Amino acid sequence: MATALNLIGVHLLFERNDEVLLGLRGPNAVYAPNTWHFPAGGCEHESVKQCAVREAEEELGLHLDPEHLDLVHSVHLLDPGNPRPLLELVLRVKHWTGEPQLMEPDKCSAWAWWPKTALPDPIVPYAKAALEGIAGGSAYTELGWPEARLPRSTTLTAPKES
Template identity: 55%
Template sequence: MDPEPFRPAEPAAIERTAPDDDPRGTAALLVDSRGRYLLHLRDANKRICDPGTWSIPGGDREGAETSREAVERELLEETGLVVPLEEFAVVDSLSPEGVKGRVRVYLGAWDGDADDLPCPEGIMFRHFEAATVPYLTMCPWTKEVIDLHQAQGAPVPVPSRASSGGRARLHVVGVHLYLEREGRVLLGLRHPDSAYAGATHHFLAGHCEQESAVACLVREAAEEAGLSVDPADVELVHVVHVVDRPGGRPRMQLVFRARRWTGTPEVREPDRCVSWDWWPAEALPDRVVPYARAAIEGIRAGRPYTEMGW
């Protein structure tokens, strides 16, 4: 019998397996057409790498992911962006325990408004000129990456249609828990210093990460208020399609009712929510997030959908 002819592996199959020496860390350096860098302010006072510093989006590879797969996933989870990326540099980093690691950095172009980006992790996103970077509290390896980029003449990749808005715009997906007990609705009073809706009442809520909407709801209920919700007891009762201002980032806010739950609401994230209270549905507090109020009114009226800000 003749031997089987040699067949090279398909390129996709090669890329699906990360080399043994591929760095665990990945990050994306995004530059706009004015040469500004998109930076992410990391949480302070947490046991994370480089707390309280300006850095760039990214994270570690998971399982058998390649660096490219990981950076694309992390960029989507942290910013909602899908941007063409090219390999740029590998730099050293330190873990919270002082263990040395490496980060593979990719370069991309994005000309959007940083204020429109979701921020499920950290504090905020902002664009900065290179001249401003030395005056920021910077993550050391991010500063090294920007210095390298400047040393190479600060090339700006040409934005593709995908990164400059030539296709359907990605929406932020939020999930919200509607609990009603004896005609009263559960609302949380957000911390006065919260980046969003400070000193205002809101649903128990969160942004979808790499998970289903119902899985996100169950996770947020446990993390924010110590409540246990069975996915089988959840039903979608209202959707609010909202934009904060003309041209702002669209948000699809999904509101789910839990028919049953266990536990008593308690403050689990005091930096975001200072109390949980049951409010009469017909006498809500004065300060309620507008789309949350609209959703409650829609649910009580039997309407499944509301649009706001368009």
């Protein structure tokens, strides 16, 4: 099997009261058109936190300090429509300056705050999985990977003395 390097996606979790900020992907989006998703982007030749700061500015017009970002969940995704595995990192934004604006209307047609207990439909599956994982106290989710094959017996035996 050929090596397929993982792509890294950086997703921003903005929370206000008991709500989360999601964007409605545009009708012409390559992936998941007309579907709700985190503010996000691909990590380019930059650190994960630098990517988050850049994406917040580009997509929302918000200013972030990297010190106010915490990694809260990772989703390792094998999407049948993408030949490369994706590692989706979700960073909680603890503080920001400004109000969300629609900066890229060709990519995102709306921003809205949604109650964590009443997420919109449709929502990108791995975004929903990340939010469910975070709510459940989990730091990691796998989606789309074949199930791991467990050995028939998981009983460990001590080596025999000679």
